[in-house]
Amino acid sequence: MKNIKxxxxxxxxxxxxxxxxxxxxxxxxxxxxxxxxxxLLCLIMGMGFKKKKEMREAGIL
Incomplete structure (x- = not known):
């Protein structure tokens, strides 16, 4: 794990x-x-999973 997101x-x-x-x-x-x-927890977790999916599809992760 080189880069911290x-x-x-x-x-x-x-x-x-x-x-x-x-x-x-x-x-x-x-x-x-x-x-x-x-x-609030559901909203935050959902935003995190959405961001992870976007970054994975963009090839950043």
Whole structure:
């Protein structure tokens, strides 16, 4: 692994923070917080997979 793809590092950190947000929302017993954190996690993961597909098709990965 020679080159670090910083966009994927960013996506993984954002996904990690979203997962932590789920834990915080569960601790606070906030249904809306749980739902919003799960939706945010799905959005971030989807964006990461989409970017990976685009880069693979462009021959960058």
């Amino acid at each position: 910083w966009i994927f590092v960013l996506y993984s950190i954002l996904a990690l923070l979203s997962m932590a947000g789920i834990g915080v929302a569960v601790g606070l017993r906030s249904g809306l917080g749980i739902l919003s954190a799960v939706l």
